[in-house]
Amino acid sequence: MKPFLLSVAALVITVPAVAQPGPSRATAAASPAVPIDKARIDRALAAMVSSGRAVGVSALVWKDGREVYSGIAGEADREANRPMRRDTLAQIYSMTKPVTGVALMKLWEQGRFGLDDPLARYLPEFSQTRVFAGLDASGKPILRAPDRPILIRDILRHTAGFGYGAGDDHPGREWAMLEPLNPDHDLAEFGRRLAKVPLLADPGRRWSYSAAVDVQALLVEKLTGIPFERYVREQIFVPLGMTETAWTQPEDRYPRLAAMYEKGAGGKLQRASEKEQRGLNFNPDRKLTMGGAGLVSSVDDYMQFARMLLNNGSLDGVSILKPSTVKLMATDQLDPLVTERSWLSSKGNGGFGIDFFVRTGQPRDARENRGALGEYFWDGRASTLFWVDPVNKITAVFLVQVIPFDGTLHRDLRRAVYGDDYLGPKGD
Template sequence: MQSYVDQNIITNLSFGVWQDGQLITEGNYGPISETISAPVSDTTIYRIRSMTKPVTAIGLLILMERGHFKLSDPITKFLPEFEENEVLADYDSDGVLYTYPWLYSPTMEQLLAHTAGFAYDRTNSGVIDQKLNESGISDSPDTDEFVRTLASFPYVSMPGAEWNYSFASDLQGAIIERITGQSLAEFLKKEVFDPLHMSDTGFYVAPRESVRISGVGRLFQGEFKYIELEASDFTAQSRVYFEGGHGLYSTRSDYFKFLNMLRKGGRVGDHQIISSETSDRFQRNAIQYRGGHGRQRSYGGGAGLGFGLGIGTIEEPELAQLPAPKGTMYWTGALGTWFWIDPVNDIVFIGMTQSDGAVEPNMMKGSMITIYGDPNSLNAEMR
């Protein structure tokens, strides 16, 4: 794995492998950033992007267990802005959208499973995604404005019809705020991070700790270069909109505490974050699955993959072309962080780097091959 740092394919790499809850091997390669030559470690701070999503989902499930909603409740119970929404039917070459009325509101379960019908703001996807990107929705000044902007666009599919990577996790965060009257940052700190002693995880990093934040790199025509993110990226304590889908910073050491809680059925020490029943439900595939034609599209076109109530699942390893066993849970972050939990062999893997853009080869698949071997006997072992 060190070779990817040595070859300037990625900025740095910190990884750990745990079995039976014990760290059995780890690796830390490369400097923290362009200006900080100290090597990365399990306490280097990374922008974990979409690895925020499972954390937000657990936060919402905590409120479900406290009786604030049922999985069958409509999301409009908390998000009335969507009561008049319609579903996209088609669009013309001028970008004019044609819609039809929905038949029913998405449920809380569909919101958690990303089958509620929402889009994202990616420029390389469908027309609604592109229009959301043009709207600047990710720069919303507060949660309510984010919800209003999203509600001004139609659903991309009828609720429950298919899996779509979407703003569903950000809406989960909005619901948490509306139920509790707290910001998402305050709620997750009190209910998840503090009980799990995740002191280095949050939506911003104190300025005095900024020297621990990993630099971000990008490949330009085969040459690796560091890039600068906005100055307020990690110290904006005054902001009021916290993205439930991609806003967290964390360390490898901290994030293991969260995954270890899931591994142990929602409990760590004296703290029962969620019940074992809810933990099992969170980890169990919740989307329509038709033997290799699942709607989860993160890897391999979705073949062999599922999705629980906030986390990806491997349903058919051969179809997914992933060597981890059936029932393995996983997720990734856009800047190069990834993890999986293998309940069969009781293995947890966490890898962290920071690369703006696609990281080749696929780091998660490659790291799985390192642990399990390549089931297809491909010459793809990471060295």
């Protein structure tokens, strides 16, 4: 049987740093306890479905080294009358990004590159990348050399200046013409094409969600000489026992894949196109394995990855990263001078580490997601989510298949886990 393939080319609609230390032991000890109220979480999941915001949802929560909650509500496929189950598979889109970050940081631990090395030292095509500086009097684009090279640190924290899809400006039109993330291109061709798309800003000047994580995947291939997909499978998925997480799934698993739903007229959910059901770039002959998207996973499988992070880089005797590397990834890497941050502030009171949002302060108002200082997380285009909370020793995985991104689902789940009034520690 032919495999089915799931990938994504445009994630700019996902709406969903150096360094401030994480909470001290004294601070963590002062944090109020977080009792897990199973009935409250059950009600939250059921309300997501009954309100019409989701067709089916699944959540899994671990705390203090054990499973403390598992729940489902609704249907994986409404039209087929197929219920949501614990083993349901889902497209996780940008929750692929932290996996890619871990893959690359394993090489950093081996001394294969430095965070402040110029990217062009390893990927020379980026030595010629230019910055879009506006239009001249005749309406022609002004392109100039960046004021400093793109550093590897920049591709880890979305400060390289890359874009993430077609747009109305000159870089967006160049992207549309060059199609870097076309699935017919392998990662090497992706890199050659992306390097020709002008940067939106000088490196290090602004936070802009981008194709940088796909560049991370390309860098993994360049440094190892191993196809990125195979490297991740051998170095992360197999050691962690993640048997159902992959870019390429066997066709016999397809009946377990949750259907994708999108908001139609009046906000009502309707079944998305068949193209969306198997990924925006479903193509049996696809060459591209994205670093920024494309994985399919189950709630238990992705929890293995999340638990590894909560356990400071290891799980069940298997070491994936050093504790110091996990701490680095979960520390805000954005210089305070980086004040242009697009929609990042909508994620909460915090900054950005290495492929994670990082909370640096308590929730500022009642509308913000509940969470603890020092937590880190990321989500996906279809409204999926995971987070790691070292203070309370909690990690959670949430699967749903709703586009466009609906942050109200995350708000309700977090309030169900933490309680409406939870603010967590203030920090040092």
